[in-house]
Amino acid sequence: MVLDDVVMRTNDRLSGRGPGLEKGVGEMKRLGSALVLAIVLGFAVGGLSTGTAWAEEGGEEDDGVERTFLDNIKAGGMIGYTIILLSVAGLALMIEHAVSLRREKLIPPYALSELENLFDEEEYEEAMDLCDQDDSMLCRVVGAGLAKIGGGYAQMKEAIDDVAEEEGTNLTQKISYLSLISGIAPMLGLLGTVAGMIEAFNKIAVMKGATNPSDLADSISKALITTFLGLTVAIPTTAGYMFFRNRVMKLSQEASAITSELIDRFRKVE
Numbered sequence: 001m002v003l004d005d006v007v008m009r010t011n012d013r014l015s016g017r018g019p020g021l022e023k024g025v026g027e028m029k030r031l032g033s034a035l036v037l038a039i040v041l042g043f044a045v046g047g048l049s050t051g052t053a054w055a056e057e058g059g060e061e062d063d064g065v066e067r068t069f070l071d072n073i074k075a076g077g078m079i080g081y082t083i084i085l086l087s088v089a090g091l092a093l094m095i096e097h098a099v100s101l102r103r104e105k106l107i108p109p110y111a112l113s114e115l116e117n118l119f120d121e122e123e124y125e126e127a128m129d130l131c132d133q134d135d136s137m138l139c140r141v142v143g144a145g146l147a148k149i150g151g152g153y154a155q156m157k158e159a160i161d162d163v164a165e166e167e168g169t170n171l172t173q174k175i176s177y178l179s180l181i182s183g184i185a186p187m188l189g190l191l192g193t194v195a196g197m198i199e200a201f202n203k204i205a206v207m208k209g210a211t212n213p214s215d216l217a218d219s220i221s222k223a224l225i226t227t228f229l230g231l232t233v234a235i236p237t238t239a240g241y242m243f244f245r246n247r248v249m250k251l252s253q254e255a256s257a258i259t260s261e262l263i264d265r266f267r268k269v270e
Contacts, residue, residue: 072225073225075221075222076225079195080192080222083185083229083230084229087229087232090182090233094178094244097178097244101247103254105136107255111130111134111139112138112258116262119262127146128146137167137171137255138255141255144159144160145157145159153263157260160260161256164252164255164256167255172245175245178238178241181234182234182238183234185230185233185234186233189229192225192226193223193227195222195223195226196220196226199219200223
């Protein structure tokens, strides 16, 4: 019988979770490595830039020329460059999420239509083949339910709920790096602010109070520019994280609802 064939083919599957879970973990590791690399490169590039700036400062006096925006960024030192690299990483992540977290990717219309037709015709083995071939979230959830077809509606429903929750968790973890960037960026900005103020007060202490505002300008500029950069990165990144989090929640719920509707016919049989 068709049902027996489907049951036999799912003996070596763990509710359809294996490949999806491994893929999600792999993506998390790659994104985490990229984020760590961005931070390390930021400190490395910033350190070189700061060293060059100090050398130039020691060799020539300020000629009174007004600073450009790039000069202000350079004044942020290694912390400023790290924040800029985080902004690049955040932008890259948002572009990737905009492409990969679309409904057409997670719940392909062609797969949904084909599954509905196969379920209407009770071609469950062909539906299993489709789920094996298509790596979308919808097919992984439906495949998990078909893997428990021999256990009846209750087991199918439980498998679907478990895998749908797992898929939602994987996607939430995927976009969590945006939240991490939005939290790290202003903290780095605050770190730069504290470093700049410490530097300014050290100059005051060395000069024993006989200070000129221009002597403190570099340190104060560093304190302000890093805060500015941190907030500039954090605000849009936070907005992007909330946008994609809501999209993930909506699509996960939709995939679960579609699958529940597909297997609802098994409850009627029971």
